[in-house]
Amino acid sequence: MKKTTKNEEMTVNARVRTAVENAAPNDAASVINDVKAGQSVMVETQTKKTKRRGAWRAVVAAALALVLMGGAFAGGMYFSDARVASIVALDVNPSIEISVNKKERVLDVRALNDDAAAIIGDMDFKGSTLDVTVNALVGAMVREGYLSDIANSILVSVDGGGDEYASRLREHVSNLIGAMFDGAVMTQTVTPDKELDALADKYGITKGKARLIAEITTQNPRHTFEELVALSINELNLIRTTGAAGAENSGSSRPDDIVSQGTPSAGAYIGADKAYENALAHAASNYGAVTDAAALIKAPLDYEHGVMVYELEFYAYSADGEHFEFEYDVNAKTGEIVGFECELADKGDSGIYQPPVVSGSSVPESEAKATALSHAGVKESDIYAYTCKRDFENGVEVYEIDFKCAGYEYDYEIAVATGAIVKSNKEVDDDYRAPETTKAPETTAAPSTSVTEAEAKATALKHAGVNESDIYTYTCKRDFENGVEVYEIDFKCAGYEYDYEIAVATGKIVKSNKEVDDDYRALETTKAPETTAAPSTAVTEAEAKATALAHAGVKESAIYAYTCKRDFENGVEVYEIDFKCAGYEYDYEIAIATGKIVKSNKEVDDDYRAPETTKAPETTAAPSTSVTEAEAKAAALSHAGVKESDIYAYTCKRDFENGVEVYEIDFKCAGYEYDYEIAIATGKIVKSNKEVDDDYHHDEHDDHNTSGSASVTAEQAKSIALTHANVDAGSIYDYECELDREHGTDVYEISFKSGRYEYEYEINASTGAIIKSDREIDD
Amino acid sequence: MLLFTLTAVTAQRIPDAPSDVLNGLIAEVAAGNIDSLGEIYSLTRSSVYGYALSIVKNHSDAEDVTHDAYVAIATSALSYTPSDKPMAWILTIAKNLALMTLRKRRERELDEAEVAAIPDTLDILPADKMVLRECIERLSDDEREIVMLHAVTGYKHREIAEFLDMPLATVLSKYSRAIKKLRAALTEE
Structure with a gap:
């Protein structure tokens, strides 16, 4: 029988250990990332104050349990890990594509729109399970308000992996999401369609959303793909399930059919009753309809005129007993009438009926014009290019009045019925050439609170902390910035470019910016302009140096290799101070304006050779x-x-x-x-x-080991064990002896068999004492 | 003798991660300090991966199990009661995930041979690959677990016996057989 020697065994163990250590993954970051993603869902559930709070928490627990079980979904064939097996797309308004391999490990998460990018943030899901990823993403959408009581629809589209696999994955993800919140989940399998894929690409939406829109436009050709692209999934779901498109699937089971669970929320809308009320009121006042006996035919939600509307159809009689059918589009959010028509109900094909508009409440054009001029603060004699036409804007009849005056274009909409200004706009007239006196019209146009260019300039200089005499390349022009008229003031001073926007009306600084002027060449006296530019709190290099030395706890006389340069770090001007001292490299950044340490670093100086007394500087530092x-x-x-x-x-x-x-x-x-x-x-x-210790040889080791911890040899230990067991050395087999370390002492772990028994001993390698003995029947 | 045994019980085990260090780290994770999970990871990743590998018998699954085990450790840390065997707790989590992986594989009717146990593309030394392949190919399931727990986790034989719920003698004989097989395999090449 061949005996395994101590060293050979150690070698085998050491080799296994090394191989495993090298092969083991070393990516704690991805684990931590997954845990954080899971926690974000947890935090959500714990802070969300809704009646479903409990349900949410249970769901997350369930989802985490899935994670604990290593992902619950199984199916399909097994391919290599890095290959994309399926793409699971989540659409709410954020549209996200998750690529997974066959083991439902995430290979990539792609944001298809800005909302999605915000949702994903800096979360990295590579290598995570699909469940963790869906959980975190849906959790984030709830947290950010994309999914809520008033918009609860989500579309899950699975692309690839085969019909059967895809349908199981759909169900799995749908259940996962369904368990997280009380929403409306639509799922579908994406089947190849070049035309739709091209449209999806063009509009930056998922293939799944493209198919949902295509389904709606097929059911209701009045809608175009393009107009529906901007809608959220909840809106599309509402149109699909309650709208004119209203195609409830009945029993058909093509794999690419959309399967819908739950009811999309119309909580963001006023409700059909309120819309009907508004429509009746409008019909009564405009057509003189008698609304007491009105009968609602239907009131589905739909998308018209660029907004979600209730599409109402109802019958009502006019005062003279004619029976009319009314169709109203009522803005589902505001209740505004955005479109209407009526026709004689009994003579359906007799064309659109134009009932007489009820008069009395309308204002003449002249009055509307006067309102506009007064609002603009201009005199009728000063304006030109005046036009006025009547139009309907969101269901309200308005005068659209345009005119120009002194370099500006004005654009008004004034309600015909009330004379109220519905919309007003004032823009710089690009075609305008001022007749020298540019300022006059401005003063006229702007109310009395407006500031002059000189005042704006003074404001900017004061804010910059510079003297007018020091600045150069000064420019100022008026412009509109986000609808606010501003002075755009640019100038340079002492190595910096300043850029201000100051509101003309209020004199307030709308925007300020200060950048290093790349073209700037200092005139030798680098410091002078800096002092000018920086406020009085700026520190000198000497002060910064002292700060750094104090922080490092070293004396100036002890340092060497000192350098200092000025630089910008994240927009803050700093002294970059480097020096060495007693075996360390110090690296400081000190803000010039405040003297505060922005960054400090201390590293061992690899080039350093200690002058014998290494410890002294350490104590100092x-x-x-x-x-x-x-x-x-x-x-x-x-x-x-x-x-x-x-x-x-x-x-x-x-x-x-x-x-x-x-x-x-x-x-x-x-x-x-x-x-x-x-x-x-x-x-x-x-x-x-x-x-x-692979180099360790037990026999040679006595040199090092003064205590003689292994003073008992393996042979002696063996005989101690055999004597204790009362067995003959010739009768034993499967003998093993291992020198091991137990609680700081070397012990021999000895095992052998003899007769029907297996023996195990632990023997103190220094004293020969038996620490442990064990005898069992050998099975 | 009695005194000695008492010391033995209370003395700290050095191998890699003394129990109280792990207990402390798990408590910190439970308290929300996620960085401590990284420390647990560095201290125990070889043990977890090695043990997972001994069950699932291929690198890719063992890697996944390792990842999931630490996620599970984080989410279960709250329910963990500090004990003298935090390592056993961690390994049990890994074991359950590894067994789950095996079950999934059976459900998918995957042929184990289809999956390269230790892929050639794995970025470790050829010698290390050979060692892992020999472990997977030559050893029985029990033998592999025992060798990993002893060589990588640093478990004593009696700790292995306790953890695997096997008689010590069985552990000892299986271990010695395994070492012999491995030694033969590794020296013949």
């Missing part, structure tokens, strides 16, 4: 709470459970580990290599490692 090397060594020895007298090959060096200064302590003892990192500041063990 480290604060009083730091531990000495001796203390760190003691901590390591105590942790390892070994005596100082037993160790050899001891080394200790100071290093930075993840920004923490540590003692790196290595030593060997009784066949093991120990490797410690102990934080200098706290004395805490940051890392500890113990490995089999």
